[in-house]
Amino acid sequence: MAQGGHWQLITSGSRQCSTPAPNPPAVVIGNRYALLDTGEKESPPTVKEEKPHSPKAGRSAATTANRKRRVVVVGDSLLRGTEAPICCPDISSREVCCLPGSRIRNVMEALSRIIQPSDYYPMLFIHVGTNDTARCDTERIKSEYRALGVRVKEFGAQVVFFLILPVKGRGPGRDRCIMEVNAWLRRWCRQEGFGFLDHGMLFEEGLLGRDGAHLSRRGKTVFGHRLANLVRRALS
Incomplete structure (x- = not known):
């Protein structure tokens, strides 16, 4: 009651101000992770896109507006050489790991170091799995993908997994x-609401290296620019 014994009507016109998150650390182009030498080689990518669902983690527009937007591409050695076309437009919002x-499991462990709580990730691209298929244990591979899926959902990002490409000369079992x-x-x-990137017939057009598992110089350029376009769309 206001002074004098009369009721006073209070409206809900005010807003709470959120404190801006601290600026994220500077991003350096290049591979800043140690070599994980398993002796296995992976095949290159292809391009058929399935749009991921909206992230399930509850983040309001007010929360994400104050956080730095970043897109991360993480995976095996197929990504080597794609850093420049992906990151050069804006190294503060793009990273290739x-x-x-x-x-x-290596990617799942690395994500804890890559993803910064102070940033907002509208898209996370993951290319992994080729080296796991060397064991030809499909049930174990599926189980590890499921564990990775649980982990990435904690980040609230839209996640896109890449197709595993066939490898040559490793036998019919593989x-x-x-x-x-x-x-x-x-x-x-x-x-699970994740995106899926199928590279299709792209790398059957002379973009593979002589070993049949890695990209040629031209293949890296094509793949890098294709990924750069996807990253640009995620940030727009």
């Missing part, structure tokens, strides 16, 4: 394993 020889995992990965991404 190449982990040569990495497996699914080929069957990759085909089975890819079929499952596509379904799982759709069920």
Whole structure:
């Protein structure tokens, strides 16, 4: 009651001001992670895109407005050489983390160091799995993908997983394993609300290196610019 014994009507016109998050640390182009030498090589990518669902983590527009927007591309040695086209437009909002020889569990462990709580991540691209298929244990691979899926959902980002490309000269068992995992990965991404990037026939057009598993110089350029376009769209 106001002074004098009369009721006073109070409206809800004011807003609470949120304190801006601290500026994120500077981003350096290049691979800042140690070599994970497993002796396995991975195949390059392709391009058929399935749009991911909106992140399930509850972040209001007021919260994300005060956070630095960043897109991260993380994965195995296929990403080597893509740093310049992806990051050069704005190194403060883009990062490529190449982990040569990495497996699914290595990427899951690395994400704790890569993702900064002070930043907002509208998109996270992940290319991993080729080295895991060397064991031809599809159930274990699926289990590790599921664990990675639980981890990335904590970041509240839209996540896009890449198709695992076939490898040459490793036997029919390895080929069957990759085909089975890819079929499952596509379904799982759709069920979990993740994006799925299928590179299709792109790298059958002379963009692979002589070993049949890595990209040629031209292949890295094509793949790097294709990823750069996806990153630009995620930040726009």
